[in-house]
Amino acid sequence: MTLLTETIGRVGTLATASMHAARARQLDLTKPAGSLGRLEALHVQLAGIRADPLPVVTHKAVIIMAGDHGVVVEGVSAYPAEVTSQMVLNFVHGGAAINVLARAADARVVIVNAGVGSPLPDLPDMINTPVARGTRNMAREAAMTRSEATAAIELGIRVLEQERARGLDLVATGDMGIGNTTASAAIVAALCGAPVAQVTGRGTGVDDAGLVRKREAIQRALDLLRPDPADPLDVLSKVGGLEIAGLIGVILGAAAERLPIVVDGFISGAAALVAVELCPAVRSFLIAAHSSVEIGHHVVLEKLELAPLLQLDLRLGEGTGAALAFPLIEAACRIPREMATFSEAGVAQREDSGQPAGQGA
Amino acid sequence: MTLLTETIGRVGTLATASMHAARARQLDLTKPAGSLGRLEALHVQLAGIRADPLPVVTHKAVIIMAGDHGVVVEGVSAYPAEVTSQMVLNFVHGGAAINVLARAADARVVIVNAGVGSPLPDLPDMINTPVARGTRNMAREAAMTRSEATAAIELGIRVLEQERARGLDLVATGDMGIGNTTASAAIVAALCGAPVAQVTGRGTGVDDAGLVRKREAIQRALDLLRPDPADPLDVLSKVGGLEIAGLIGVILGAAAERLPIVVDGFISGAAALVAVELCPAVRSFLIAAHSSVEIGHHVVLEKLELAPLLQLDLRLGEGTGAALAFPLIEAACRIPREMATFSEAGVAQREDSGQPAGQGA
Numbered sequence: 164m165t166l167l168t169e170t171i172g173r174v175g176t177l178a179t180a181s182m183h184a185a186r187a188r189q190l191d192l193t194k195p196a197g198s199l200g201r202l203e204a205l206h207v208q209l210a211g212i213r214a215d216p217l218p219v220v221t222h223k224a225v226i227i228m229a230g231d232h233g234v235v236v237e238g239v240s241a242y243p244a245e246v247t248s249q250m251v252l253n254f255v256h257g258g259a260a261i262n263v264l265a266r267a268a269d270a271r272v273v274i275v276n277a278g279v280g281s282p283l284p285d286l287p288d289m290i291n292t293p294v295a296r297g298t299r300n301m302a303r304e305a306a307m308t309r310s311e312a313t314a315a316i317e318l319g320i321r322v323l324e325q326e327r328a329r330g331l332d333l334v335a336t337g338d339m340g341i342g343n344t345t346a347s348a349a350i351v352a353a354l355c356g357a358p359v360a361q362v363t364g365r366g367t368g369v370d371d372a373g374l375v376r377k378r379e380a381i382q383r384a385l386d387l388l389r390p391d392p393a394d395p396l397d398v399l400s401k402v403g404g405l406e407i408a409g410l411i412g413v414i415l416g417a418a419a420e421r422l423p424i425v426v427d428g429f430i431s432g433a434a435a436l437v438a439v440e441l442c443p444a445v446r447s448f449l450i451a452a453h454s455s456v457e458i459g460h461h462v463v464l465e466k467l468e469l470a471p472l473l474q475l476d477l478r479l480g481e482g483t484g485a486a487l488a489f490p491l492i493e494a495a496c497r498i499p500r501e502m503a504t505f506s507e508a509g510v511a512q513r514e515d516s517g518q519p520a521g522q523g524a
Numbered sequence: 525m526t527l528l529t530e531t532i533g534r535v536g537t538l539a540t541a542s543m544h545a546a547r548a549r550q551l552d553l554t555k556p557a558g559s560l561g562r563l564e565a566l567h568v569q570l571a572g573i574r575a576d577p578l579p580v581v582t583h584k585a586v587i588i589m590a591g592d593h594g595v596v597v598e599g600v601s602a603y604p605a606e607v608t609s610q611m612v613l614n615f616v617h618g619g620a621a622i623n624v625l626a627r628a629a630d631a632r633v634v635i636v637n638a639g640v641g642s643p644l645p646d647l648p649d650m651i652n653t654p655v656a657r658g659t660r661n662m663a664r665e666a667a668m669t670r671s672e673a674t675a676a677i678e679l680g681i682r683v684l685e686q687e688r689a690r691g692l693d694l695v696a697t698g699d700m701g702i703g704n705t706t707a708s709a710a711i712v713a714a715l716c717g718a719p720v721a722q723v724t725g726r727g728t729g730v731d732d733a734g735l736v737r738k739r740e741a742i743q744r745a746l747d748l749l750r751p752d753p754a755d756p757l758d759v760l761s762k763v764g765g766l767e768i769a770g771l772i773g774v775i776l777g778a779a780a781e782r783l784p785i786v787v788d789g790f791i792s793g794a795a796a797l798v799a800v801e802l803c804p805a806v807r808s809f810l811i812a813a814h815s816s817v818e819i820g821h822h823v824v825l826e827k828l829e830l831a832p833l834l835q836l837d838l839r840l841g842e843g844t845g846a847a848l849a850f851p852l853i854e855a856a857c858r859i860p861r862e863m864a865t866f867s868e869a870g871v872a873q874r875e876d877s878g879q880p881a882g883q884g885a
Contacts, residue, residue, distance in 0.1 A: 193614055194621050195602070195728040199844070200817065200837025241556070241874045249871040253554055258864025260555050266862070267855045367556040370876065456561065474835065475852070476561025483560070490851040491836070494628045501627070503619025510610040513602045515731065 166317045167412075171442045173419035177211030185210035188217070191504040195513075201472065205450070205495035212423045212448055213332075217500050220493045222330035223270035225261060225337045225482040226322060226413050227254060230315075230406030231280035231297030232342030233306065234384070239345045239377040241369045244297075247341045248281045254339070255286050260479055261337055264486035270335070272482075275322055277315050278405025290322060294405050301349065301384035305401045312400035312408050319412020327420050333492060334417045335425040335452070336434060337482020340406045341367075344457060347433035349381045349402035351459050353390045354436055355466050362459030364429075367478075395440035403437070410434035415441065418448040425485040425492065428455035428477065432463035439467060450492065453477055453484035527678045528773075532803045534780035538572030546571035549578070552865040556874075562833065566811070566856035573784045573809055574693075578861050581854045583691035584631035586622060586698045586843040587683060587774050588615060591676075591767030592641035592658030593703030594667065595745070600706045600738040602730045605658075608702045609642045615700070615842075616647050622698055622842035629850035631696070633843075636683055638676050639766025651683060655766050662710065662745035666762045673761035673769050680773020688781050694853060695778045696786040696813070697795060698843020701767045702728075705818060708794035710742045710763035712820050714751040715797055716827050723820030725790075727839075756801035764798070771795035776802065779809040786846040786853065789816035789838065793824035800828060811853065814838055814845035 164172075185207045190196055197203065209218040229251045235244045253259045254274045257266075265272045275290040276283050280297035283289070294315045298306035307315075323334070340346075344366035351362045359381050365374055381402075390398040399408055411434045417424045418438075426435045426449050439446045451469035454460060456478040464471060472488045505512050525533075546568045551557055558564065570579040590612045596605045614620045615635045618627075626633045635650045641658035644650070655676045659667035668676075684695070701707075705727035712723045720742050726735055742763075751759040760769055772795045778785045779799075787796045787810050800807045812830035815821060817839040825832060833849045866873050 192621070193611070193619060194840050198728070198838065198840040199621060200839070202836060202838070202848075241876070243872050243875055246872050249869065250554070253864055253869040253871055256864070256869070258554060258862075258869050260553070260560060260859060260863055263858050263862040264855055267851065267858055367559070368874070472836070473852075475563060475833070477559065477563070478561070479555050479559040487563075487852060487855060490628065491834075491848060494625055494848060497624050497628055498621060501619075501624040502621055503614055503617070508610065508614040508617070508619050510614055511604050511607050513729070514604055515602070 166320055170320050170415050170419045174442050174444045177447050178214035181214050181216045182207050182211040184216035188499045192502045193505055193508050193510045202495040205492055206499055209423055212421055218496050220332045220496045223333045223489055224273050224326050224331055225265050225270055225335040225486055226273045227337035227482055228275050228277045228406035228409035229339040230278035230404050232346055232404055233298045233300035234302055234345050234380055235342040236300055237302050237380040239380055240341050241367050242341050244341050248279050250339050255288050260483050261481035264483050268486045268489035277409035298404055301402045302380040307400045309400045315405045315408030316412040319409040320416040323413045323416030334422055335482045335485030336410045336427050336431040338406050338430040338480050340404055343404050343430050345377055346404040347430045348459050349384055350398055350433045351462055353398045354392050355462055357462050362462050364458040395437045399437050407434045411438045414438040418445040424448050425450045425452050425488055427452055427482045427485040428480055429457040429460040430480055432460055436463055452488035527681055531681050531776050531780045535803050535805045538808050539575035542575050542577045543568050543572040545577035549860045553863040554866055554869050554871045563856040566853055567860055570784055573782055579857050581693045581857045584694045584850055585634050585687050585692055586626050586631055586696040586847055587634045588698035589636050589638045589767035589770035590700040591639035591765050593707055593765055594659045594661035595663055595706050595741055596703040597661055598663050598741040600741055601702050602728045603702050605702050609640050611700050616649050621844050625844050625847035629847050638770035659765055662763045663741040668761045670761045676766045676769030677773040680770040681777040684774045684777030695783055696843045696846030697771045697788050697792040699767050699791040699841050704765050704791050706738055707765040708791045709820050710745055711759055711794045712824055714759045715753050716823055718823050723823050725819040756798045760798050768795045772799045775799040779806040785809050786811045786813050786849055788813055788843045788846040789841055790818040790821040791841055793821055797824055813849035
């Protein structure tokens with residue numbers, strides 16, 4: 164059995180008894196029932212994931228997978244391909260947006276070279292085990308072989324295991340890869356059966372002519388390679404990316420370890436989509452951090468039936484939206500541990516509850 | 525000159541030079557222009573408020589004003605009036621939701637008895653200077669005299685000044701008062717000319733019969749007292765509340781001190797509405813934390829032309845939504861201080877920018 168199939172086999176279901184206990188706890192706290200809205204739902208979800216009515220969020224990590232894309236030669240991005248490796252070094256030096264937001268959220272950043280095009284030096288704060296030097300140009304041939312895609316997924320699984328061993332209660336997905344909104348749009352178009360124009364946006368900010376080239380390149384890839392929507396590994400290997408595959412591994416590995424996964428934006432969403440196609444039980448372990456400006460993201464969220472926590476008009480990737488959602492998730496878990504109950508605080512219940520102060524459950 | 529008119533006179537406008545410098549800084553950071561969406565807009569707004577291109581958010585406070593409402597005798601709430609004082613004690617003991625969320629956001633909680641119905645003991649962590657023992661029943665007579673309303677506003681101004689002296693970079697408004705969604709709905713109906721049914725929701729969770737009583741009580745008050753929408757103090761005193769007046773003072777005082785104000789939900793929104801009617805320049809100093817479930821809140825946000833940061837289906841008050849927005853605002857201010865620029869990081873700019881790596885502005 165491969166690591167991938169073994170990991171998929173370990174993904175369980177939410178612990179309903181813990182969820183029931185979490186809901187009961189919420190009703191005892193000194194606030195009107197349901198008045199903390201989605202925070203209460205997050206608590207219940209995390210209780211189910213962790214099989215603990217009072218889950219604790221202490222150790223947090225953003226795992227950033229980086230990779231390059233052969234399709235960039237088609238002129239699909241506003242930035243040159245070398246920005247991928249330059250930004251990886253920026254992550255290592257702590258100067259990128261995700262470094263700032265992870266520090267603010269007291270989370271560690273894990274940087275993984277899953278398939279950057281140019282060689283990167285071995286650095287103490289980077290996992291430097293690329294599966295390939297970028298993908299091939301999907302507009303002309305399959306981006307990856309099936310075994311390359313699988314190897315990149317298994318890299319992600321191994322990284323997750325390694326991070327779990329360091330202590331991990333909450334994991335977020337982050338990405339870096341010039342050209343990766345093109346790969347993500349192709350995955351979403353193939354898996355959701357959506358028209359290319361509906362799922363292909365401007366990425367980092369490509370101009371009108373670039374957007375036309377981007378859509379044409381994706382359409383050409385889909386027409387040429389005919390990825391099979393019933394075979395998620397076929398879709399991933401033909402039109403995906405090495406960093407996207409790595410994130411799929413992170414997601415599968417985290418679900419197998421009963422860890423909540425905060426899914427960032429469009430690229431992470433495409434990875435989550437493939438992960439759920441490979442293993443539908445993964446869906447319950449996902450938290451959608453935010454709704455991206457990138458137009459295809461809402462198609463992903465609808466397909467996954469996930470409601471994003473934040474709508475901040477972000478379109479950066481790197482895991483930035485996910486890091487911004489961390490404090491909400493932590494707060495959701497602190498509420499049931501730290502708030503007083505009606506009886507503890509001597510606060511009267513609803514006039515129709517039949518439970519005066521001091522006699523509440 | 526009274527403290528109120530003097531405070532209104534001190535409210536200035538945003539510092540456009542600092543906002544311009546903040547926008548320029550954003551363009552230099554290693555990310556596509558605009559890709560951090562509302563975080564970038566928050567940075568620019570805070571730069572204008574603080575007259576500092578790189579504003580710092582260190583000291584944060586949630587100021588909770590508590591007061592009781594005579595209109596509760598009309599059966600408008602799901603909870604008995606004594607819950608106001610019980611919850612104030614819960615705040616003092618650190619057991620309420622706002623205590624947990626403020627701790628999580630590293631913010632202090634300031635509890636003010638602006639007009640609770642029953643006497644409260646003097647406690648070290650509470651400002652215990654009620655203007656009155658609750659309001660009168662607006663369905664039968666004016667809730668407050670004009671001088672009571674002004675005194676409660678001035679209490680809020682004094683509390684803000686006191687907190688500013690302790691160190692304050694960001695202030696949030698919080699409320700506690702059984703019956704205060706009734707008062708807030710009446711204020712919003714009067715100031716926005718909105719039908720009572722459009723702005724009156726279930727508050728803490730009143731049942732169908734209670735909702736009918738609540739709407740009838742508000743309509744009766746408006747018909748009887750005819751608050752003048754051109755005179756915000758008339759509206760406030762006739763159908764408002766002492767804690768709402770206190771929050772108006774906090775908002776006016778904070779704007780006068782060039783402090784950003786994070787406005788919580790419906791009750792805080794009603795206070796912000798009155799503050800802006802009293803002094804339109806206040807609007808630029810406001811940040812809407814979240815969109816409440818309470819149906820009248822969107823009317824407030826539209827009238828104030830504020831877009832909420834969070835949509836988490838909250839309806840608790842206390843400043844809980846505002847405390848949840850604190851990390852986003854702090855993160856927005858850390859980004860421009862801590863991120864590397866393109867030239868610092870040696871990252872290439874857009875291919876159409878004419879600024880290769882190392883030569884960026």
